[in-house]
Amino acid sequence: MPELPEVETVRRTLLPAVGAKITSAWDSGKCLHMMRKPPRKKLQALVGATITTIRRHGKYLLVDTDRSQSLLVHLGMTGRFRIQPAQSERAAHTHLVLGLGKRELRFSDPRRFGQIDVFEREQERAHPALAILGPDGLDPIDVVGFLAAAKARRTTLKAFVLDQGVIAGVGNIYASEALWRAKLRPTKRTKRLTKAAAVLLTEAIREVFDHALVNGGTTLSDFVDADGKAGENADYLWVYDRAGKPCPRCSSMIKRSVLQGRATYYCPTCQTP
DNA sequence: ATCACGACCTGGAGGC
C-alpha cells in the first residue's frame, strides 16, 4: 500500500494529534514485521508523554514526544494509522492503540508486515531500520551521487530506485511511474545510465511524488489517511496497473512484466532499453 | 560481495 506519498498523507492528517497527551497504551501482542512483537514495556512507558512532532523518513513515521523517546511506525503493505473517537469500534487486526483523551491513535494491519518500535531519539541514526535509509524522496537529490551509485551497481534501474538506501520512499507503484516519466525501461542496466538520464530520473521521482501528494496518495485497495479517507491518485497513474491500455504519451499498449518478483509496467515504445 | 528469490501474513478477485 504505502509508499512515500501515502505515508506523507498519513503524517499530515495525523498532525491534529500533536500536543495531545498519551493517556493509555494497548497492543495486541501479535508478531508484526520480522516476527517481532510490539515492545509493550516501552509503549507503556510512553503513557503521560505529550506528542510534540510527527516526522517521516521514507516510509517510516516518527512520532516524537516531550520525553527522550519516539514511536516508529511502518505501515507495511496493509497498515492503517488513524485518529478515531475512543468510543468507536476498533477495526479488525488492530495492533496498537494510544489513548489521547477522547480520541485514540490506532494502528491496524491485516497482513502484519508493518512495524512498531520505540527508540531513543539520541540514537535515532543507529536504529537498524533508519540507519540504512538514503535521502528522503522529498529532499533535494544529489544527482552526482545518484549517478555514481548507479554506475557502481550491477542491477536494473527498477531494482536500483526501489533500494531504500538510494532514495528513501520509492515503492513499486512510483518506481514504474517515475521510469515511465523519465522514458527509461525498467530493465535498463544501472551501469548504462547517462548523466542526462540520471537528471531526468531524479526529477521524475520528485514529480510523481508531488503529483501523488496533490491527489492524497494512491488507493488500490487498502490505503486511507488518518481520517479514513482514500487517495485519488489511482485515477491518475500513467502506467501502473494499466496493462493493455494505451500509453498516455504515445498510445502504444502498456505492458506488464515481472522483475524480481514484482509487477512492473512500462511502455515498450517510448521507454528506451 | 551482490543480486534474485522466497518467506512472512491475510483478504479480495476471478475462474470453475
Place this chain on the structure above:
DNA sequence: TGCCTCCAGGTCGTGA
C-alpha cells in the same frame, strides 16, 4: 453458493 488459485503498495534472510 463455494472452493480453489492467484495476486497485492514492503522488507529481510537465504542461497546462488
